[in-house]
Amino acid sequence: MSLVLIVDDIAAMREQYAYDLARLGGHETLTAAGGRAALDLLADEPIDCVILDLEMPDLDGFQVLAELKRRGLRTPVIVYTGTGSYDRCTRAVKLGAYAFLAKDEPLERVVQEVENAVQWARLRDEVSRLRRDSGKDSPLVGQSRAMQELRTRIDQLAAIPSAVLVVGESGTGKELVARQLHDRGPRARQPLVAVNGAALPESLAESELFGHEKGAFTGADRTRRGAFESADGGTLLIDEVGELPLAAQAKLLRVLETGRVTRVGGSRELRVDVRTVAATNRDLDADVHAGRFREDLLFRLNVHVIRVPALRERLSDVPLLCDHFLAVVADRFGQKPKTLLPETRERLAAHDWHRNNVRELRNVIERLVIASPGDLIGPEAIPVDLGPAPAAAGGQAGGGTLRQQKAQAERAIVLAALERHQWHITGAAADLGLADHSSLLKIMRRHGLKR
């Protein structure tokens, strides 16, 4: 037995439905003569299902649906309309109604719809509960020991307001981790503002982070709040912090120390309450040695460090990640997820994922889905370039530390790819399996490579 609310401005209509639902379906009923009264009842009573007239004088059915959505109420709603307009009904369904009825529908059908709606809502709630309990809703997929430790660390640090540095190779999920730090902490309902140090031209980095006053420089035709101010009360994610120009680094250190920002061209200090999360795939110690990163800023940032493990350190997560990305891709294409044949799965789980970690795996799955016409994905669909690590630049091995030799090899590989593509950046980036041309530009900048 369920509690059904019937909302109609015409008393005879709502009384009729209430009477029949009680008699035929054995339901308890409540009635409301308008949208406002309905919303009040929905806030107080454990209502299982609503039958809602779309045309009413005070708040109409559409407004009630919108308000339910705004309040996050998930009670299933069945709408009906006296105008017989199919368009209005489909519009209501788009707004979140579970189903629609014609006003002259036989009562048995109405009772049946109510039962379906109640049943559906129970299943939906059950699924959400199971998902929550199994932790599947967490966007960070993986059950390996390394991932479990990572989650524990995130929860520890999410609770406190100090700055955190997230480090790890490219594509390991640093940005996801940074977002989890925000979502799982006390600031979750406050803003999360993200800036990317690599995407900011040197001249704009400071104004982006700290804002500027009108007239601070040519083109500053009005005062602008910076990322720190926008993130007040919440979290500021500074991605690729290692790419920030030195002047911006100095200013960032000041803000972290004092909790106050001064806009570019301004003199007033503004208090901000911001938790800073910085991320980088660079070796900041090496950057400090090379004079590219301020040591005092690094000391300030690396009090709390989260290291995100490379995918090859947790290959046992590959199958789960494959299923996750198969589902994501299928969802995007509106298809049923395809299945990897066991051999395909084994080959992916054995690969050493040296280039772009989880991002590379995601790209490979997308390509596999597109390349496989049927529902099953065989190993022959695996791209050939997913071979072992390129053994390029081996000739010059012999001198220098591991880091220096790796840098030399990287430079040689990038150079060769650029030459193969006549310095066409997008083509070379794709060839190298990089996510996009900006990733390649970053590497080129690091090696001072220009045409």
Ligand SMILES: Nc1ncnc2c1ncn2[C@@H]1O[C@H](COP(=O)(O)OP(=O)(O)OP(=O)(O)O)[C@@H](O)[C@H]1O
């Ligand atoms: N554990 C994970 N579960 C699900 N998806 C993941 C996981 N880790 C990474 N991803 C996905 O892989 C892609 C790369 O992740 P992300 O952008 O967070 O990496 P990153 O470490 O910030 O890379 P970069 O250093 O290049 O900025 C994203 O699409 C992300 O959603």
Ligand SMILES: [Mg+2]
């Ligand atoms: Mg990132």
